Amino acid sequence: MRIYGVTGWKNAGKTGLMERLVAEITRRGFTISTLKHAHHAVDVDQPGRDSYRHREAGARQVLLASQNRWALMTELRGAEEPSLQTLLDQMAPVDLILVEGYKREPHPKIEAWRAAAANPLIAPGDPTIRAVATDTPLDLDRPQFPLDDTAAIADFILKETGLCP
Known part of the structure; x- marks a missing residue:
């Protein structure tokens, strides 16, 4: 499986770009999965639900299944x-996995950057960032795309991953 990242600081437009890329690339006939890193405690379950109660009781894993989807929740219970890579190994085969976050990992990435967020660019010090999607032209040594030019960004990622010539 090929992986490609979308990274950047908070309020840079990462999630919106991910959403548009998933729609654009699947529209072109490719299968896509996503993996998102959260820096804060996150819970996809809801207090009071049976699955939540199972986890609270001490279950290491809870698999919740219905006719439309299933979700496997794993409690780390103090583990690291x-x-x-461990998480990627858990994913079913697809053409491309888009990874949001994980800015310090060595996979290729595109950085989302907005001037109004007033965060420093990551790209100048990180060769794994292959391009920048921005709302402002920048003085950089790598490709730049308008943040909302989803088709061009998708073309770049598909070419970088070898999915399209």
Whole structure:
């Protein structure tokens, strides 16, 4: 499986770009999965639900299944956060996995950057950032795309991953 990242600081437009890229690349006939890193405690379950109660009682894993989807929740219970590779190994085969976050990992990435967020660019010090999607032209040594030019960004990623010539 090929992986490509979308990274950047908070309020840079990462999630919106991910959403548009998933829609654009699947529209072109490719299968896509996503993996998102959260720096804060996150819970996809809801207090009071049976699955939540199972986890609270001490279950290490809870698999919740319905006719439309299933979700496997794993409680770390004090264990170290799994590596990106460990998580990728859990994913079903697809053409491309888009990874949001994991800015310090060695996979290729595009950085989302907005001037109004007033965060420093990551790209100048990180060769794994292959391009920048921005709302402002920048003086950089790598490709730049308008943040909302989803088709061009998708073309770049598909070419970089070898999915399209």
